[in-house]
Amino acid sequence: MTSDTAASDAIELHDENVATELSVLVEQLLDEAKKQGAHESSATVSDSISVEVSARERDIENIAYEQGRAFRVTVYVNQREGTAVTSDVTDAAIRDTVAQAMSIARYTEADPCNGLPDPDRLATEFQNLEQSFPQPVDIEQLKVDALLADTTTLDYDPRIMPAHGASASQTETCAVRGNSLGFLSANRYTVYGRSATALARSDSGMQTDYWYDQNCQSECVESADFIGRKAAERAILRLDPKPIDTGTYPVMYDRWTAPSLLSPLLDAISGGTLYRQESYLQDSLNTQVATKSLSLREYPHIHKRIQSRNCDADGVSTTEHTIIGDGVVNTYLLGTYSARRLELASTGHAGGVTNVHVETEFTPIDELLKEMKRGLLVTSLIGSGTNLVTGDYSCGAAGFWIEDGEIAYPVDNVTIASNLDLMYRGIVGFGDDTQDRGTFKTGSILVDSMTVASN
Amino acid sequence: MSDSTAQSRQALLEQAELTDQDLALNVSDMMNRQLDDAELFIQHNRSEAWALEDGKVKDGSFSVSQGVGVRAITGEKTGFAHTNELNDRALRKACTMAASIADRGSNRRAETPEEVLFRRLYAGGDPTAGVTNDDKVRFLSELDHFTRSLDPRIAEVSVSIRGSTDRVLVYGSDGTNQFDDRPLVNCRIHVIVKDGDRAESGTEGSGGRYPLDTFFLDDFATTKEMAREAVRMAVTKLDSVPAPAGEMPVVLGPGWAGVLLHEAVGHGLEGDCERKHTSCFAGKVGEKVASELCTVVDDATLEHRRGSLSIDDEGTPGQRTVLIEDGILRGFMWDKHNAILTGNQSTGNGRRESFASLTIPRMTNTFMLAGESDPEDIVRSVTKGVYCSAFSGGQVDPSSGRFVFATTEAYLIEDGKLTSPIHGCMLTGYPWEVMNSITMVGSDFALDPGVGTCGKQGQGVPVGVGQPTIKVEQITVGGTSA
Numbered sequence: 001m002t003s004d005t006a007a008s009d010a011i012e013l014h015d016e017n018v019a020t021e022l023s024v025l026v027e028q029l030l031d032e033a034k035k036q037g038a039h040e041s042s043a044t045v046s047d048s049i050s051v052e053v054s055a056r057e058r059d060i061e062n063i064a065y066e067q068g069r070a071f072r073v074t075v076y077v078n079q080r081e082g083t084a085v086t087s088d089v090t091d092a093a094i095r096d097t098v099a100q101a102m103s104i105a106r107y108t109e110a111d112p113c114n115g116l117p118d119p120d121r122l123a124t125e126f127q128n129l130e131q132s133f134p135q136p137v138d139i140e141q142l143k144v145d146a147l148l149a150d151t152t153t154l155d156y157d158p159r160i161m162p163a164h165g166a167s168a169s170q171t172e173t174c175a176v177r178g179n180s181l182g183f184l185s186a187n188r189y190t191v192y193g194r195s196a197t198a199l200a201r202s203d204s205g206m207q208t209d210y211w212y213d214q215n216c217q218s219e220c221v222e223s224a225d226f227i228g229r230k231a232a233e234r235a236i237l238r239l240d241p242k243p244i245d246t247g248t249y250p251v252m253y254d255r256w257t258a259p260s261l262l263s264p265l266l267d268a269i270s271g272g273t274l275y276r277q278e279s280y281l282q283d284s285l286n287t288q289v290a291t292k293s294l295s296l297r298e299y300p301h302i303h304k305r306i307q308s309r310n311c312d313a314d315g316v317s318t319t320e321h322t323i324i325g326d327g328v329v330n331t332y333l334l335g336t337y338s339a340r341r342l343e344l345a346s347t348g349h350a351g352g353v354t355n356v357h358v359e360t361e362f363t364p365i366d367e368l369l370k371e372m373k374r375g376l377l378v379t380s381l382i383g384s385g386t387n388l389v390t391g392d393y394s395c396g397a398a399g400f401w402i403e404d405g406e407i408a409y410p411v412d413n414v415t416i417a418s419n420l421d422l423m424y425r426g427i428v429g430f431g432d433d434t435q436d437r438g439t440f441k442t443g444s445i446l447v448d449s450m451t452v453a454s455n
Numbered sequence: 456m457s458d459s460t461a462q463s464r465q466a467l468l469e470q471a472e473l474t475d476q477d478l479a480l481n482v483s484d485m486m487n488r489q490l491d492d493a494e495l496f497i498q499h500n501r502s503e504a505w506a507l508e509d510g511k512v513k514d515g516s517f518s519v520s521q522g523v524g525v526r527a528i529t530g531e532k533t534g535f536a537h538t539n540e541l542n543d544r545a546l547r548k549a550c551t552m553a554a555s556i557a558d559r560g561s562n563r564r565a566e567t568p569e570e571v572l573f574r575r576l577y578a579g580g581d582p583t584a585g586v587t588n589d590d591k592v593r594f595l596s597e598l599d600h601f602t603r604s605l606d607p608r609i610a611e612v613s614v615s616i617r618g619s620t621d622r623v624l625v626y627g628s629d630g631t632n633q634f635d636d637r638p639l640v641n642c643r644i645h646v647i648v649k650d651g652d653r654a655e656s657g658t659e660g661s662g663g664r665y666p667l668d669t670f671f672l673d674d675f676a677t678t679k680e681m682a683r684e685a686v687r688m689a690v691t692k693l694d695s696v697p698a699p700a701g702e703m704p705v706v707l708g709p710g711w712a713g714v715l716l717h718e719a720v721g722h723g724l725e726g727d728c729e730r731k732h733t734s735c736f737a738g739k740v741g742e743k744v745a746s747e748l749c750t751v752v753d754d755a756t757l758e759h760r761r762g763s764l765s766i767d768d769e770g771t772p773g774q775r776t777v778l779i780e781d782g783i784l785r786g787f788m789w790d791k792h793n794a795i796l797t798g799n800q801s802t803g804n805g806r807r808e809s810f811a812s813l814t815i816p817r818m819t820n821t822f823m824l825a826g827e828s829d830p831e832d833i834v835r836s837v838t839k840g841v842y843c844s845a846f847s848g849g850q851v852d853p854s855s856g857r858f859v860f861a862t863t864e865a866y867l868i869e870d871g872k873l874t875s876p877i878h879g880c881m882l883t884g885y886p887w888e889v890m891n892s893i894t895m896v897g898s899d900f901a902l903d904p905g906v907g908t909c910g911k912q913g914q915g916v917p918v919g920v921g922q923p924t925i926k927v928e929q930i931t932v933g934g935t936s937a
Binding site (some may be wrong): 056059060061062063064065066067068069070080081082083084085086087088089093097100101103104105106107108109111114139161162163164199205206207208246247248275276277278280341382383384385387389390392394395396398412413414415416417418419451452453454455 | 503505508509511512513514515516517518519520521522531532533534535536537538539540541549552553555556558588589591592610611613647649653654655656698700701702731732733735811813847848849850851852854855856857859860861878879880881882883884885888929930931932933934935936937
């Protein structure tokens with residue numbers, strides 16, 4: 001028996017009964033909470049197994065096997081709340097963990113907004129969102145994939161140097177959530193991923209970039225050689241950047257950086273930000289906060305997507321709805337607690353959004369670049385310089401200088417700055433080059449004017 | 456090992472249902488698979504947090520994280536497995552998986568474990584012991600009342616305290632057998648102030664490896680000072696004007712501004728970047744990389760500091776490592792694995808977020824030593840520029856060297872004087888340009904208050920930074936006022 005076979009044999013993937021097994025634990029936690037005097041309680045048990053293989057300089061570098069289980073229990077006693085989390089999976093831990101949560105609930109102050117969701121908002125329909133496509137761990141295949149991605153990167157161009165290499169991974173997770181109102185929901189999903197980093201060197205210095213893809217279905221992940229090539233290509237394109245003059249220019253976020261332009265807008269209308277009075281968009285419901293051409297619609301139940309879900313972190317059912325319609329805030333994003341704080345109803349957003357699509361009139365990307373004429377195309381962002389309280393925005397960026405609607409040369413080490421309010425109102429075009437790798441489905445987005453500082 | 460430490464170590468093993476014999480047997484079995492090195496890392500972390508917002512202590516949480524991480528090394532390859540199931544069966548399974556990395560012969564055998572003596576930089580045990588839950592709740596409420604009384608424009612106050620104890624046992628085939636018991640506490644105050652239609656926020660925090668009741672001493676004297684500082688910062692910003700854009704002289708105040716060093720030079724001086732040639736500093740030991748006014752060290756040996764480590768996560772005693780001396784690059788920060796592969800010695804910088812993460816070289820407390828300039832002279836020397844005193848954090852791409860860091864409190868300098876406060880903005884530059892354009896270094900060295908967490912490869916670890924007031928002749932300021 002070779003050593004690798006021995007290891008593969010030792011990886012026990014979840015069997016069919018894992019959800020039942022975790023459900024039993026959730027029931028145990030809830031029963032224990034009731035026994036110890038909780039009036040209401042909720043519990044989550046999750047279990048995940050993952051394997052990641054990385055390769056570097058055409059050889060395997062790391063093989064990492066991970067297995068972890070965790071409990072989380074929240075108890076309510078007279079609207080006082082206590083939470084405890086543990087990765088101790090012994091039977092005694094259930095009792096101790098609940099006891100810790102109870103002891104905290106005895107000392108916190110009562111808050112009328114605390115407690116489980118209103119029973120009629122709890123999800124009752126659970127469609128199969130098809131997020132779990134388990135397959136046996138094939139270490140040899142993961143090694144082949146990681147090596148191929150690394151080798152393709154290195155072979156792409158003589159200016160590519162060995163750097164951090166490439167990886168291939170597979171994860172299986174099962175999470176069961178329940179509460180003392182009888183709610184119980186199990187969620188199983190798989191994630192297959194591949195990634196590569198590339199370091200390119202020229203006389204003017206080094207540039208790195210990366211590429212990755214992930215999906216719940218193994219066969220839908222971009223191929224290892226594609227990932228490797230893409231990482232190398234991106235790093236090479238960034239070589240030999242030129243300085244630009246500090247000034248005010250149109251800025252286009254490419255389709256991969258566009259999500260980070262849009263996500264502060266959702267943060268600013270999220271319950272937690274609003275009830276803490278930390279948003280520049282306080283009292284913005286039904287008001288215009290962005291250009292009329294921007295609509296954001298959420299689709300929580302798309303099949304075969306990792307982000308999809310039937311219910312939010314409180315167990316409240318998720319629904320398809322328009323968040324921003326023609327630039328107007330149609331709904332805040334509220335969980336049970338934040339909704340009560342704001343005297344509104346939960347929108348099923350405890351834990352955040354699912355799949356958010358930009359819905360607008362898209363412009364062919366080449367035309368959009370021509371419309372832009374001269375300015376900065378951003379392909380990479382660094383640092384987080386967003387102040388939601390004031391809307392002030394300042395971020396490190398790299399990308400390409402656009403001259404006469406075409407890429408002229410790479411630009412590095414600049415900052416782009418404005419105010420979120422001006423930026424969202426100042427969006428003047430959406431590219432048709434849409435991608436939907438993460439939460440957002442969006443193309444490139446053109447902002448009319450931002451301050452670009454350079455050396 | 457003192458009696459209490461020995462007891463604490465024994466309790467960790469008992470909780471894990473393991474004995475010293477189990478550790479020895481698993482490590483020697485792994486070494487029979489022809490590895491270069493095998494290591495077990497057993498951890499038990501207990502933490503609790505209490506938070507007040509909207510005038511109510513309504514959030515409390517308690518968490519336990521425990522498990523074992525197993526590392527097997529052969530040449531440049533690492534096999535890693537971890538589990539939070541703690542018993543000999545689970546450990547044996549993890550060892551088998553980690554050891555499967557072995558792909559070549561090595562005749563090494565496990566050496567006899569031996570504890571190396573080291574200096575304890577902090578007391579072990581639970582830092583929250585001796586503080587009752589009543590005390591914690593009263594503390595948060597009183598601090599809330601106090602903070603709200605400071606200014607009528609305060610719209611919202613949140614206060615939190617957190618305390619944790621982290622017990623780790625490192626047991627390796629190289630004879631390592633080290634135990635550490637690490638306390639960590641922090642307190643954070645965040646305020647929102649409103650005046651007409653303007654709103655601003657201010658945050659102040661502090662922390663370290665000391666008992667939680669430190670915050671309660673002398674009628675909360677130090678925490679009240681933090682509250683004043685958070686409010687002052689927020690109120691000051693109500694009058695802020697847009698920040699300038701472009702390259703200009705910048706004066707960085709003492710303490711937290713050391714985040715500049717952390718990003719600009721620290722990450723690039725971590726040994727994995729040197730071994731993989733991915734750092735802009737790779738191969739430059741002995742060369743001038745900064746102005747001769749700059750001496751930068753990484754020092755794990757400061758007592759009670761947030762970034763300090765009596766031993767690192769590979770059992771190596773914490774050290775003080777000179778990184779840059781009078782502008783000349785002196786050395787890198789090493790963990791064992793990267794050090795062995797490059798013929799260096801570990802500098803006690805091998806760290807991991809938890810048993811569930813692989814050890815990589817990381818900073819501890821990284822700072823620039825004091826110079827000779829009077830801080831007031833430094834500001835006076837600038838005709839037109841920016842003074843930055845508070846920061847929210849930064850980020851770096853170690854290969855290009857490009858780094859950014861975000862100011863949260865800054866002022867215009869006009870004719871040698873601080874004038875208007877400006878909106879928060881990003882500063883960006885390349886290390887060799889910025890470090891070589893440091894033309895004045897102040898005598899007012901300070902460490903940060905103990906609130907920093909550094910992220911690398913998805914792993915967060917507590918760190919410290921520090922520096923005196925410094926003047927950077929040219930750096931890009933990312934404001935809106937072009």
